[in-house]
Amino acid sequence: GAVVSQHPSRVICKSGTSVKIECRSLDFQATTMFWYRQFPKKSLMLMATSNEGSKATYEQGVEKDKFLINHASLTLSTLTVTSAHPEDSSFYICSARDDRGQNYNEQFFGPGTRLTVL
């Protein structure tokens, strides 16, 4: 159980375009979803936390107008990178958590999306 999927797994886009990444919890309801960014050989940096039906909470230094997050249901969150530039190229990983369960701390990670902006 506790499977999280992410789509697409890999995307290449031109500079100036927008890219949408989907994160789905397949077999549980995710009351909270997280979006991370990971550069090569670096750690996971939290970008934002989203709760179903409410606005995302962004970490300091993350532009909310550039990284649009929507958590429309208990199984789906989306991250849209708007007007992408080469410096946005990175590995984006989502995670999901059910805050109502006994193991409410545990986050389940998606497989990640590698974004390359040309």
Place this chain on the structure above:
Amino acid sequence: GENVEQHPSTLSVQEGDSAVIKCTYSDSASNYFPWYKQELGKRPQLIIDIRSNVGEKKDQRIAVTLNKTAKHFSLHITETQPEDSAVYFCAASRATGTASKLTFGTGTRLQVTL
């Protein structure tokens, strides 16, 4: 906010030897400490976690110890195998439901040589 430091950044051990990775945290209110293993290009996978109400937890070859007073916790892998080679991340968070979020350490690249 929370700050998690992790050492060493790289660790090379021979197959069969033990490996130890150490982390320190700054927020005394943190009470959940997971460890993740990440292979190249893959998702982080939880290998073990510990909550602050216990000092040690073991799962086969993997163990984690926690010293709340000193605010540090460690991962111990015994009888290492080549498939243990990966990057390991420690993390810390408060267990306050929707407000809690993980802060990750900088990672340790473990290489198990034959």
